[in-house]
Amino acid sequence: MKGVFVTGTDTGVGKTVVAAWLMRALDGDYWKPVQTGLAEGDSDSETVRRLSGFHGDRFHAPTYALQAPLSPQAAAQHEGVRITIAGFSLPQSSRPMVVEGAGGVLAPLGEGLVMAELIAHLGLSVVLVARTALGTINHSLLSLEALRSRGLEVAGMVFCGPPDASNRKAVEQFGVVPTLGEVPLLDPLDAGAIATLANNTPPCFAEARHMVAGSTGTAHG
Numbered sequence: 200m201k202g203v204f205v206t207g208t209d210t211g212v213g214k215t216v217v218a219a220w221l222m223r224a225l226d227g228d229y230w231k232p233v234q235t236g237l238a239e240g241d242s243d244s245e246t247v248r249r250l251s252g253f254h255g256d257r258f259h260a261p262t263y264a265l266q267a268p269l270s271p272q273a274a275a276q277h278e279g280v281r282i283t284i285a286g287f288s289l290p291q292s293s294r295p296m297v298v299e300g301a302g303g304v305l306a307p308l309g310e311g312l313v314m315a316e317l318i319a320h321l322g323l324s325v326v327l328v329a330r331t332a333l334g335t336i337n338h339s340l341l342s343l344e345a346l347r348s349r350g351l352e353v354a355g356m357v358f359c360g361p362p363d364a365s366n367r368k369a370v371e372q373f374g375v376v377p378t379l380g381e382v383p384l385l386d387p388l389d390a391g392a393i394a395t396l397a398n399n400t401p402p403c404f405a406e407a408r409h410m411v412a413g414s415t416g417t418a419h420g
Contacts, residue, residue, distance in 0.1 A: 201289070202227060202296030203354060204323040206314060206346075208338035210302045213359030214328050215243045216382060216393070218299040219250035221326065222257070223397030227295035230259040232287055232317065233308065235301060236268035243299060252390040259290040272307035282309035284320050298323060304342045315349050324352040326379060329370070331360035339370045355379035 203221065207214045222229055229251070231243050244258050263282055265274035275282050289296060298321065300306070306314045318325060325346055329339045339356065346353055355377040358367055367378055380400060385392040 206300040207328040222251040234261040235274040238266040331363040
């Protein structure tokens with residue numbers, strides 16, 4: 200079993216919470232290939248560790264761990280690091296791998312390199328995370344177009360925030376994409392809340408399970 204790549208329509212849309220949920224739902228491992236912002240506190244790996252309730256060898260070290268709270272490319276340039284696609288290799292595990300990107304689908308990683316190309320390199324199907332608020336239809340459709348134009352397989356959408364059925368249905372219709380789940384505002388946001396989400400995954404989540412176990416996006420390298 201390979202896994203899924205969690206990306207977003209933007210930064211701060213809820214990718215890390217969704218990654219913790221998917222870890223529980225798939226009984227998987229977690230990997231953040233590029234981590235930025237370490238100078239400001241806990242990494243996303245630490246957050247997922249806390250929210251998922253998993254520990255130990257389920258968590259794999261980033262290929263690039265950067266201090267500045269900037270885009271991967273900007274943070275790397277600030278530290279004199281060059282990010283290249285050849286530097287990335289999917290960690291080995293007997294469990295499904297939940298991979299969390301940084302920023303959105305076209306977030307720059309290096310000279311001429313964006314997040315979607317890393318997804319293609321790893322050969323994983325995509326879970327696209329989006330907000331529920333105004334503007335999410337356009338952001339979601341543009342992100343889907345960018346992914347599919349590169350031949351990448353999209354397992355489905357996850358919407359984070361106060362439920363908005365109209366926005367969700369519009370993205371499903373115009374984007375021809377299923378919704379795998381909706382994550383409301385969680386208070387408290389803790390391991391118990393994530394466990395409840397994982398135990399109540401919708402029927403269409405079975406499709407994502409099959410994508411993890413079966414064919415995935417085109418791999419390069």
